[in-house]
Amino acid sequence: MASHSHHAHDEQLTGEIPKAQTKGIWRVFVILCVLTAIEFAFAFFMEPGTLRNIIFIILTIFKAFFIVAEFMHLKHETKSLIWTILVPTALLVWLIIALVTEGSYYADAVFNYFK
Amino acid sequence: MSTTTTLEQPKTGTWDGGNEPMKASYGKLMMWFFLLSDTFTFGAFLTTYGLIRHRHNAYTGTSEDFVFSNAYWPIPEKVFNAFPGFHGVDLPLAFVALMTMILILSSVTMVLAVEAGHRMDKNDVQKWLLWTILFGSTFLACQAWEWSHFIHGSDQGLALADGSKIFGATLVQNEYGPVLFADLFFFITGFHGTHVFSGIVLLIIMFINTVNGTYQRRGHYEMVEKVGLYWHFVDLVWVFVFTFFYLV
Incomplete structure (x- = not known):
C-alpha cells in the first residue's frame, strides 16, 4: 500500500536531472x-x-x-565479486586449453591406431 | 483482525542476511552467475571447434591459389567475402567487420541507457534503449543475410568427382570445405544469434516498461542494468566468435 501511494507524483518531482557523463x-x-x-x-x-x-x-x-x-x-564492483567471476572463468580457460590439446592428441592416436 | 498480528522483521544481523558482502543486489548477482554458466556453453562450442578443426588438414598453399575443396579447412576470408549489393566483388571480411561495428555500437548505446538510468533521466533511457534495439535488430538482419548467402552459395559452386556440382552449404553438404565447417558455422553463429534475439526481446520489454514509467515509479532503473549485463555478454561472445571463426 505505502509503496505506491507516496511514489505517485515522482515523475513530476524528479527535479533537476544531472548532466550525462x-x-x-x-x-x-x-x-x-x-x-x-x-x-x-x-x-x-x-x-x-x-x-x-x-x-x-x-x-x-x-x-x-x-x-x-x-x-x-x-x-x-567489490573485490569478492570480481574474483567470483574471474576464478571460474580462468579455470574454464584452462579446461578449454586442456581439452583441445589432449583431445587433439587422443583423436590423432585413435585415428592412427585404426588406420 | 487481531492487533497482535506481527510480521516478521527483516533480519539485520551480519549472519542473518543483513549483510551484503558483494554490494550487489540479488538480481544482479544472479545475472552474473547466469552469464558465467553461459560462458561454459560457449566454451563447449569453442572446444568442439578446436578439436574438429585440428582433425582436418590445414590449407598450406598461398592465399592467391586458394580454391574451395572438401580436403582441407577453408580460409575464412575466402568464404566470407560477399557484401550486400556488391555481387561477385571480392570484399574479404568486410561485411563481418560492419556487423562487429554495429554490435559494439549497440553495446555503447546500452551503457548510455544504463548511465541515463542512474540519473533517472527517463527520456534519455528511452532514446538509448531505442538505439540499442535498432542496432541489435540491424545485426540480426545482417546475420540473416550472411546465412542466406552462405546457404545459397557462390555462382561457380563446387565440382565433385562424379561431375555433379554443389552450391552453398547445409548441414550435410558444403561448397566451401568440410561439412563440419558449415555445421559449426550454423551452430555457433546460430546460438549467438539466438542470444541476440533474446536480448532484443528483453530490451523491448525494458523499453515498454520505461515508457510506462514503471522504473521511474520504482525509483531505480536496475532492471535496465541487468539486461545491459546480458547485452554486453552477447557482444563479448561475438568478439570471441569473430576471432576464432573469422580470423584464426
Whole structure:
C-alpha cells in the first residue's frame, strides 16, 4: 500500500536531472574500434601462422577486458565479486586449453591406431 | 483482525542476511552467475571447434591459389567475402567487420541507457534503449543475410568427382570445405544469434516498461542494468566468435 501511494507524483518531482557523463564510455568505444582495426590489419598484412593467431587471441583478450571491466562495470564492483567471476572463468580457460590439446592428441592416436 | 498480528522483521544481523558482502543486489548477482554458466556453453562450442578443426588438414598453399575443396579447412576470408549489393566483388571480411561495428555500437548505446538510468533521466533511457534495439535488430538482419548467402552459395559452386556440382552449404553438404565447417558455422553463429534475439526481446520489454514509467515509479532503473549485463555478454561472445571463426 505505502509503496505506491507516496511514489505517485515522482515523475513530476524528479527535479533537476544531472548532466550525462559519457566521456569514459566513448573512450572505451574508440579503444574497441582501434583494437578491431588492428586485428584486420594483421588479418590482411601478415602471413597466417601460430604467431598471428597468438596476436589475435591477445587482442581479443584486451577487447574482452574492456567490455567486462568498463561496459559490464566489473572493475568497479567489490573485490569478492570480481574474483567470483574471474576464478571460474580462468579455470574454464584452462579446461578449454586442456581439452583441445589432449583431445587433439587422443583423436590423432585413435585415428592412427585404426588406420 | 487481531492487533497482535506481527510480521516478521527483516533480519539485520551480519549472519542473518543483513549483510551484503558483494554490494550487489540479488538480481544482479544472479545475472552474473547466469552469464558465467553461459560462458561454459560457449566454451563447449569453442572446444568442439578446436578439436574438429585440428582433425582436418590445414590449407598450406598461398592465399592467391586458394580454391574451395572438401580436403582441407577453408580460409575464412575466402568464404566470407560477399557484401550486400556488391555481387561477385571480392570484399574479404568486410561485411563481418560492419556487423562487429554495429554490435559494439549497440553495446555503447546500452551503457548510455544504463548511465541515463542512474540519473533517472527517463527520456534519455528511452532514446538509448531505442538505439540499442535498432542496432541489435540491424545485426540480426545482417546475420540473416550472411546465412542466406552462405546457404545459397557462390555462382561457380563446387565440382565433385562424379561431375555433379554443389552450391552453398547445409548441414550435410558444403561448397566451401568440410561439412563440419558449415555445421559449426550454423551452430555457433546460430546460438549467438539466438542470444541476440533474446536480448532484443528483453530490451523491448525494458523499453515498454520505461515508457510506462514503471522504473521511474520504482525509483531505480536496475532492471535496465541487468539486461545491459546480458547485452554486453552477447557482444563479448561475438568478439570471441569473430576471432576464432573469422580470423584464426
